[in-house]
Amino acid sequence: MRILITGGAGFLGSHLTDRFLSEGHEVIVLDNLITGSLENIAHHFGNERFQFIKHDVTNYIHVPGPLDVVMHFASPASPIDFDRIPIQILKVNSLGTHNALGLALNKRARFFLASTSEVYGDPLVHPQPESYWGNVNPIGIRGVYDESKRFAESITMAYHRVHGVETRIVRIFNTYGPRMRLNDGRVIPNFVSQALRGEPLTIYGDGTQTRSFTFVRDEIEGFHRLLFSDEVFPVNIGNTRETTMLELAEIINRLTGNKAGITFLPLPHKDDPKKRRPDIAKARTLLGWEPAIDLETGLEETIAWFREQMR
Numbered sequence: 001m002r003i004l005i006t007g008g009a010g011f012l013g014s015h016l017t018d019r020f021l022s023e024g025h026e027v028i029v030l031d032n033l034i035t036g037s038l039e040n041i042a043h044h045f046g047n048e049r050f051q052f053i054k055h056d057v058t059n060y061i062h063v064p065g066p067l068d069v070v071m072h073f074a075s076p077a078s079p080i081d082f083d084r085i086p087i088q089i090l091k092v093n094s095l096g097t098h099n100a101l102g103l104a105l106n107k108r109a110r111f112f113l114a115s116t117s118e119v120y121g122d123p124l125v126h127p128q129p130e131s132y133w134g135n136v137n138p139i140g141i142r143g144v145y146d147e148s149k150r151f152a153e154s155i156t157m158a159y160h161r162v163h164g165v166e167t168r169i170v171r172i173f174n175t176y177g178p179r180m181r182l183n184d185g186r187v188i189p190n191f192v193s194q195a196l197r198g199e200p201l202t203i204y205g206d207g208t209q210t211r212s213f214t215f216v217r218d219e220i221e222g223f224h225r226l227l228f229s230d231e232v233f234p235v236n237i238g239n240t241r242e243t244t245m246l247e248l249a250e251i252i253n254r255l256t257g258n259k260a261g262i263t264f265l266p267l268p269h270k271d272d273p274k275k276r277r278p279d280i281a282k283a284r285t286l287l288g289w290e291p292a293i294d295l296e297t298g299l300e301e302t303i304a305w306f307r308e309q310m311r
């Protein structure tokens with residue numbers, strides 16, 4: 001197959017690129033490198049089945065030749081980006097999704113949208129099944145990401161209903177692993193780099209808020225199964241183990257041997273979700289998918305990778 005991945009130089013996009021190339025497919029990566037990095041894909045330069053095009057997908061996408069699949073993974077996704085580049089986030093998830101869908105329609109390719117657990121906002125239902133409509137503040141700092149991903153889901157369904165594009169939508173929960181940026185700003189890269197520098201881990205708020213963390217290999221396996229399934233409606237892919245930020249800090253300090261402890265800082269956004277955990281019954285039944293890598297094992301691999309980067 002000939003597969004185009006927007007955001008293919010980013011964290012998830014580059015792992016997807018690896019997976020498809022290892023299966024013998026052809027991969028074209030489009031990325032404007034606003035948060036992605038060439039280092040994530042440099043190992044494929046020279047592979048004749050791989051092509052990188054520096055392009056901002058908020059502008060018209062022209063790709064010569066046939067395409068079988070368009071994977072739309074372009075979008076900054078860290079809360080620090082919500083403050084730093086909110087308009088780019090709104091544009092890539094609206095205009096960018098429109099362009100990527102137009103390309104899929106034009107090439108008669110299957111379209112796969114990277115959506116997010118953020119469509120549930122600060123959820124009032126716990127755990128979150130796909131049928132939950134969410135609790136989102138449209139004008140909050142996080143709204144730029146949440147609302148534009150919700151729009152991306154809407155336009156994806158509209159292209160399916162109006163134009164008959166074969167579409168898939170994954171709702172991605174917190175994912176971690178090698179290739180996250182050291183200065184990404186999300187909790188695991190922050191804690192791991194702080195721990196490796198022997199600094200106290202910065203807990204925002206009182207640390208009782210929860211997240212459910214999925215190791216990147218598990219997440220990619222879920223995407224792969226969804227892509228090749230027949231399901232048009234959104235599917236949650238995430239881990240069901242729910243961890244408070246206090247527990248996460250304790251685990252990372254233990255695994256790294258960091259003696260500097262923790263420090264408390266104010267919550268950067270007042271809409272910071274208090275609880276998050278996916279209901280993955282749908283993924284289990286439909287895709288036979290569930291996470292296989294436990295938090296400690298995934299963190300060990302992540303810590304080893306960060307240690308290498310920080311040398």
Ligand code: UDP
Pocket residue numbers: 078079174185186187188190191202203204205209211245267268272273
């Ligand atoms: N967080 C924290 N310390 C940090 C970074 C994040 O306590 O150095 C908290 C953050 O307030 C949130 C949780 O960790 O409650 C997960 O944040 P992240 O930025 O990883 O992603 P989110 O799930 O909020 O999009």
